[in-house]
Amino acid sequence: MSRLAQRDKLIEKLRREHLKLDTKVSLLEGQKFLTAAEVAEVKRLKKLKLEEQGGLCPICSMKLPESYNVLDRLQAVDGYTPENTRLICNECDKKVQRERRYA
Ligand SMILES: [Zn+2]
Numbered sequence: 001m002s003r004l005a006q007r008d009k010l011i012e013k014l015r016r017e018h019l020k021l022d023t024k025v026s027l028l029e030g031q032k033f034l035t036a037a038e039v040a041e042v043k044r045l046k047k048l049k050l051e052e053q054g055g056l057c058p059i060c061s062m063k064l065p066e067s068y069n070v071l072d073r074l075q076a077v078d079g080y081t082p083e084n085t086r087l088i089c090n091e092c093d094k095k096v097q098r099e100r101r102y103a
Contacts, residue, residue: 042071060092072086
């Protein structure tokens with residue numbers, strides 16, 4: 001098995017374990033632990049959303065920069081789908097993450 005496949009397998013195992021835990025904040029909800037297929041999908045969605053949103057952040061209405069934008073999931077558990085995501089700027093992401101933590 002390739003290293004990448006092993007990594008994906010581990011991520012899926014951690015997710016299953018995580019589902020059993022009742023924690024509000026999880027590392028797995030961040031973007032650090034994505035399977036290779038998800039990384040590719042996030043990349044595709046970012047491009048799609050940028051076009052759909054006319055290059056603007058839907059929260060602050062500022063023009064999104066070339067990089068450091070965040071593909072935000074409206075419901076983390078629903079994953080990276082076109083319906084469940086929006087592309088937001090880094091600053092708005094920080095605010096959104098803070099609000100979610102205290103919600
Ligand atoms: Zn913004």
